[in-house]
Amino acid sequence: xxxxxxxxxxxxxxxxxxxxxxxxxxxxxxxxxxxxxxxxxxxxxxxxxxxxxxxxxxxxxxxxxxxxxxxxxxxxxxxxxxxxxxxxxxxxxxxxxxxxxxxxxxxxxxxxxxxxxxxxxxxxxxxxxxxxxxxxxxxxxxxxxxxxxxxxxxxxxxxxxxxxxxxxxxxxxxxxxxxxxxxxxxxxxxxxxxxxxxxxxxxxxxxxxxxxxxxxxxxxxxxxxxxxxxxxxxxxxxxxxxxxxxxxxxxxxxxxxxxxxxxxxxxxxxxxxxxxxxxxxxxxxxxxxxxxxxxxxxxxxxxxxxxxxxxxxxxxxxxxxxxxxxxxxxxxxxxxxxxxxxxxxxxxxxxxxxxxxxxxxxxxxxxxxxxxxxxxxxxxxxxxxxxxxxxxxxxxxxxxxxxxxxxxxxxxxxxxxxxxxxxxxxxxxxxxxxxxxxxx
Amino acid sequence: xxxxxxxxxxxxxxxxxxxxxxxxxxxxxxxxxxxxxxxxxxxxxxxxxxxxxxxxxxxxxxxxxxxxxxxxxxxxxxxxxxxxxxxxxxxxxxxxxxxxxxxxxxxxxxxxxxxxxxxxxxxxxxxxxxxxxxxxxxxxxxxxxxxxxxxxxxxxxxxxxxxxxxxxxxxxxxxxxxxxxxxxxxxxxxxxxxxxxxxxxxxxxxxxxxxxxxxxxxxxxxxxxxxxxxxxxxxxxxxxxxxxxxxxxxxxxxxxxxxxxxxxxxxxxxxxxxxxxxxxxxxxxxxxxxxxxxxxxxxxxxxxxxxxxxxxxxxxxxxxxxxxxxxxxx
Numbered sequence: 001x002x003x004x005x006x007x008x009x010x011x012x013x014x015x016x017x018x019x020x021x022x023x024x025x026x027x028x029x030x031x032x033x034x035x036x037x038x039x040x041x042x043x044x045x046x047x048x049x050x051x052x053x054x055x056x057x058x059x060x061x062x063x064x065x066x067x068x069x070x071x072x073x074x075x076x077x078x079x080x081x082x083x084x085x086x087x088x089x090x091x092x093x094x095x096x097x098x099x100x101x102x103x104x105x106x107x108x109x110x111x112x113x114x115x116x117x118x119x120x121x122x123x124x125x126x127x128x129x130x131x132x133x134x135x136x137x138x139x140x141x142x143x144x145x146x147x148x149x150x151x152x153x154x155x156x157x158x159x160x161x162x163x164x165x166x167x168x169x170x171x172x173x174x175x176x177x178x179x180x181x182x183x184x185x186x187x188x189x190x191x192x193x194x195x196x197x198x199x200x201x202x203x204x205x206x207x208x209x210x211x212x213x214x215x216x217x218x219x220x221x222x223x224x225x226x227x228x229x230x231x232x233x234x235x236x237x238x239x240x241x242x243x244x245x246x247x248x249x250x251x252x253x254x255x256x257x258x259x260x261x262x263x264x265x266x267x268x269x270x271x272x273x274x275x276x277x278x279x280x281x282x283x284x285x286x287x288x289x290x291x292x293x294x295x296x297x298x299x300x301x302x303x304x305x306x307x308x309x310x311x312x313x314x315x316x317x318x319x320x321x322x323x324x325x326x327x328x329x330x331x332x333x334x335x336x337x338x339x340x341x342x343x344x345x346x347x348x349x350x351x352x353x354x355x356x357x358x359x360x361x362x363x364x365x366x367x368x369x370x371x372x373x374x375x376x377x378x379x380x381x382x383x384x385x386x387x388x389x390x391x392x393x394x395x396x397x398x399x400x401x402x403x404x405x406x407x408x409x410x411x412x413x414x415x416x417x418x419x420x421x422x423x424x425x426x427x428x429x430x431x432x433x434x435x436x437x438x439x440x
Numbered sequence: 441x442x443x444x445x446x447x448x449x450x451x452x453x454x455x456x457x458x459x460x461x462x463x464x465x466x467x468x469x470x471x472x473x474x475x476x477x478x479x480x481x482x483x484x485x486x487x488x489x490x491x492x493x494x495x496x497x498x499x500x501x502x503x504x505x506x507x508x509x510x511x512x513x514x515x516x517x518x519x520x521x522x523x524x525x526x527x528x529x530x531x532x533x534x535x536x537x538x539x540x541x542x543x544x545x546x547x548x549x550x551x552x553x554x555x556x557x558x559x560x561x562x563x564x565x566x567x568x569x570x571x572x573x574x575x576x577x578x579x580x581x582x583x584x585x586x587x588x589x590x591x592x593x594x595x596x597x598x599x600x601x602x603x604x605x606x607x608x609x610x611x612x613x614x615x616x617x618x619x620x621x622x623x624x625x626x627x628x629x630x631x632x633x634x635x636x637x638x639x640x641x642x643x644x645x646x647x648x649x650x651x652x653x654x655x656x657x658x659x660x661x662x663x664x665x666x667x668x669x670x671x672x673x674x675x676x677x678x679x680x681x682x683x684x685x686x687x688x689x690x691x692x693x694x695x696x697x698x699x700x701x702x703x704x705x706x707x708x709x710x711x712x713x714x715x716x717x718x719x720x721x722x723x724x725x726x727x728x729x730x731x732x733x734x735x736x737x738x739x740x741x742x743x744x745x746x747x748x749x750x751x752x753x754x755x756x757x758x759x760x761x762x763x764x765x766x767x768x769x770x
Contacts, residue, residue, distance in 0.1 A: 086733070086734070089733075090733055093498065093733075093736065096498070096499070097499075114498050114736050115498075117497065117498045117499065118498050118499045208595070208601075218716075218717075266585065266586065267585070267603075267606055269580055269581075269584050269585065269605075269606075270580065272584070272586075272587070401734065401735065402735065408716070409716075409718050409719065412606075412608060412716065412717045412718050413608070413718055416603070416606075416607065416608055416609065416717065416718075417609075418608060418609070418718065438516075
């Protein structure tokens with residue numbers, strides 16, 4: 001009964017304050033006026049985040065320290081780690097029920113969609129557009145548009161409910177040494193890519209693969225990235241049905257199926273592909289740009305490698321954002337001022353050199369320290385940065401988490417031979433559309 | 441009324457007073473434990489029942505009566521629910537009997553006077569005190585499709601490689617396929633993935649059961665064995681006629697504990713397969729976790745939690761009814 005007891009205990013914590021409403025809307029924004037206030041006295045705000053380990057944790061703490069020392073308005077930010085993203089989400093849900101939310105929380109789009117259902121998240125548009133405290137037009141143009149897009153929620157009146165924070169990308173990792181040894185050029189189309197994967201694979205006399213061309217997880221994002229790069233779409237324009245179940249999705253599944261069946265591709269266990277890749281035993285994989293330091297660390301001898309958008313040039317945007325919860329006008333403003341500071345050119349550049357996350361501004365590339373860092377230590381960081389403009393956010397509608405499971409199951413059922421690509425994608429599309437319908 | 445009667449009444453009154461004080465004292469001693477239980481167990485359990493009657497999607501919504509339950513049992517959630525109930529029971533059926541049989545055999549061997557007995561006993565107990573998550577992470581590598589030692593062994597005898605934790609195909613179907621037979625879907629059996637988790641589970645909990653059985657074996661009077669030997673019983677007869685019957689209390693205990701443990705297993709499944717592949721290892725506790733925490737459907741999640749409790753309760757009751765009669769105490 002212990003596990004159940006824990007579950008119940010958490011239930012109780014979540015429910016501790018009688019449950020019903022989140023902090024009341026009485027202090028919610030009367031928009032323009034509140035965003036145009038001044039900070040009148042010392043304000044302390046708390047940021048809950050999921051950066052559990054260095055260098056990211058240390059980088060955030062250093063940034064917070066710098067902000068606290070230099071903001072000149074008496075704002076003190078306290079960054080509190082709340083475990084990994086799942087734990088952070090659970091604790092935030094609990095805090096909603098208990099009415100004990102922090103002022104700011106690190107959150108994925110799907111979290112923000114859930115929190116907004118409880119009416120605790122503030123609309124950032126008035127703050128962004130405030131003449132006094134907002135972003136000027138140059139800054140708005142400087143921040144990559146996909147970063148704004150991903151934080152606008154169609155199902156909540158297209159409001160900007162969170163702001164880019166720990167951003168990354170889904171990219172294709174290519175081991176150039178392996179390709180060179182196999183005598184293949186870097187592929188420019190999916191057809192060339194498939195051939196490259198086959199040529200880079202090595203098999204022993206019994207036909208057993210000793211070196212794979214491609215390591216592919218069943219994570220929905222990489223399927224989505226492949227669909228996008230073939231020119232397909234993830235969602236229909238009205239957000240009512242999925243669009244990955246079309247021609248591009250089917251071609252993706254069929255191609256991968258051929259690679260799996262031929263012994264050219266495998267499904268990695270956890271992060272073992274990183275070792276394979278770093279030791280010239282793997283040609284391609286798809287992963288987050290945040291995997292860069294782990295690849296570098298796994299190398300015993302230097303390896304020539306790069307990251308890029310898959311053939312076709314489009315990919316999926318990754319990474320989490322930060323949302324401000326309803327509190328007092330002073331605290332909300334202080335929270336916004338911190339976020340705004342964090343996204344300033346030099347600060348976002350500094351963040352990128354220390355955390356491996358992507359900077360949010362185009363102009364960050366002009367930052368000397370970042371330039372030096374890229375050229376001397378992290379050339380792949382620059383490659384990743386150059387693809388931000390080609391990244392497309394994944395849907396942030398409610399139900400998306402379940403749809404991701406549907407895609408994963410579709411992928412697994414095809415690759416393990418439980419269903420044909422045609423049948424699997426048809427069933428998965430039907431299921432996903434039903435989920436969207438139920439979540440309306 | 442005589443003086444004697446008054447004295448008796450007074451004595452009775454003082455006895456009652458003493459009894460009262462004793463009772464109050466006893467309850468005071470019980471209070472701390474009771475408060476802890478109340479706050480962390482009883483109240484949350486009752487509150488979960490309360491939640492389960494509401495649409496509680498992130499925030500409390502409309503009262504739904506038993507509709508969450510009917511949706512789970514017969515409605516929109518039924519497919520997933522019954523599938524995970526079936527997975528849970530399958531998991532219990534492949535884990536518990538093997539676990540007990542193996543523990544019994546090993547305990548019996550460890551009870552013999554063999555050299556290095558204490559060392560073996562320690563070794564067999566080690567898995568149980570190893571953190572589940574850490575041990576599961578190690579098993580992930582034993583099961584690794586390319587680098588795992590299991591596949592290395594299998595391929596050295598011309599079998600495999602198998603995908604183990606990534607394999608959604610039923611084991612009977614896999615065996616059938618190897619011999620070119622077409623196995624119908626209903627006979628496919630549990631997925632290799634679920635069986636792999638079960639093997640971990642057996643390995644992990646074996647030590648605890650061995651210790652219980654060792655205790656039981658130590659309680660059997662030596663005279664019985666001596667008498668049996670004098671009567672010319674062979675070792676097999678000694679085991680089946682004396683050891684086994686006199687171990688029934690321990691077997692019953694272990695069976696109950698193991699069944700409950702397996703029915704609400706979570707950590708090992710979470711680490712090894714996270715419910716996949718194709719949901720073939722999504723037991724009820726995994727389903728509750730996903731519904732409650734990952735989908736934020738707190739009402740449904742709580743209702744499933746309550747149903748899981750009832751399921752375990754029913755299971756345990758059946759065990760008590762059916763099996764306790766066969767238990768021989770001393």
